[in-house]
Amino acid sequence: MTVVALSGLRGGVGTTSMVAALGFALHGLQQRVLMLDLHPRNLLRLHCNLALDATQGWATADQDAEGGWSEALLEVVEGLYLLPFGRLEAGALTALEQRQQARSHEWTQRLQQLQAHFDWILLDMPASLPGAQPGVPLLPEPVTRIRVLEADAACHALLSTEGAGEDYLLVNRFDPISQLQRDLLLLWGERQPHLIPLVIHRDEAMACALAWKSPVGHYAPDSLATHDVRSLATWLLAQGAQG
Ligand SMILES: Nc1ncnc2c1ncn2[C@@H]1O[C@H](COP(=O)(O)OP(=O)(O)OP(=O)(O)O)[C@@H](O)[C@H]1O
Numbered sequence: 257m258t259v260v261a262l263s264g265l266r267g268g269v270g271t272t273s274m275v276a277a278l279g280f281a282l283h284g285l286q287q288r289v290l291m292l293d294l295h296p297r298n299l300l301r302l303h304c305n306l307a308l309d310a311t312q313g314w315a316t317a318d319q320d321a322e323g324g325w326s327e328a329l330l331e332v333v334e335g336l337y338l339l340p341f342g343r344l345e346a347g348a349l350t351a352l353e354q355r356q357q358a359r360s361h362e363w364t365q366r367l368q369q370l371q372a373h374f375d376w377i378l379l380d381m382p383a384s385l386p387g388a389q390p391g392v393p394l395l396p397e398p399v400t401r402i403r404v405l406e407a408d409a410a411c412h413a414l415l416s417t418e419g420a421g422e423d424y425l426l427v428n429r430f431d432p433i434s435q436l437q438r439d440l441l442l443l444w445g446e447r448q449p450h451l452i453p454l455v456i457h458r459d460e461a462m463a464c465a466l467a468w469k470s471p472v473g474h475y476a477p478d479s480l481a482t483h484d485v486r487s488l489a490t491w492l493l494a495q496g497a498q499g
């Protein structure tokens with residue numbers, strides 16, 4: 257089993273859309289996949305046709321019954337599963353954060369429990385801030401970490417000031433018409449050893465897929481973004497084969 261943690265270099269770069277799209281693409285390659293939402297905004301569920309007012313999720317179930325987190329697991333289609341975050345009121349979210357700080361290895365144990373059932377577990381994580389990250393649990397090692405970013409000046413500034421350590425970098429919403437984006441991609445290709453050697457293009461199909469409440473590969477199987485994400489899935493499989 258491979259755990260892949262996806263988070264944005266900053267917010268809004270398309271991390272949640274990528275988790276849904278990549279999960280669907282890996283499933284299409286006959287892999288058993290779990291998409292797990294660790295973002296309190298609980299938006300991953302909307303890529304899997306759950307209702308806007310659906311409240312089920314691991315955090316909600318955990319609150320109702322100790323150890324009830326796994327009861328919120330949903331089968332999207334055979335072999336592709338979703339574990340939503342759920343909906344918590346502000347007070348309950350604070351309590352969850354405090355508990356996670358006290359029991360920081362909780363998710364390590366839970367992922368170990370899940371590992372026999374899946375080839376891939378994809379984690380939708382919040383974009384990180386420098387320093388402390390309240391509410392983000394410790395993850396087991398080894399975990400493949402992918403930072404999603406856009407080829408824009410804000411991400412370039414963040415890469416230059418904060419860096420991304422050993423994390424892979426995945427460029428999303430790439431627009432080849434933009435001179436700035438082309439230049440940044442070229443520059444990062446020279447300077448960033450962990451830049452994934454493919455991009456996900458800006459594609460209206462990706463935005464429409466969310467409006468349709470499905471992963472892009474399901475909504476638009478022949479779109480450019482679907483093709484890109486399939487390449488990413490194949491690349492990840494190849495990394496696993498090498499590792
Ligand atoms: N390649 C793409 N082309 C066009 N639109 C995209 C692409 N990727 C993502 N989007 C759109 O960008 C918006 C933000 O995406 P998403 O919610 O996945 O970002 P996020 O990084 O998870 O945000 P947050 O930091 O709030 O969790 C959505 O409307 C999504 O459809």
Ligand SMILES: [Mg+2]
Nearest residue numbers: 271272295299
């Ligand atoms: Mg998100």
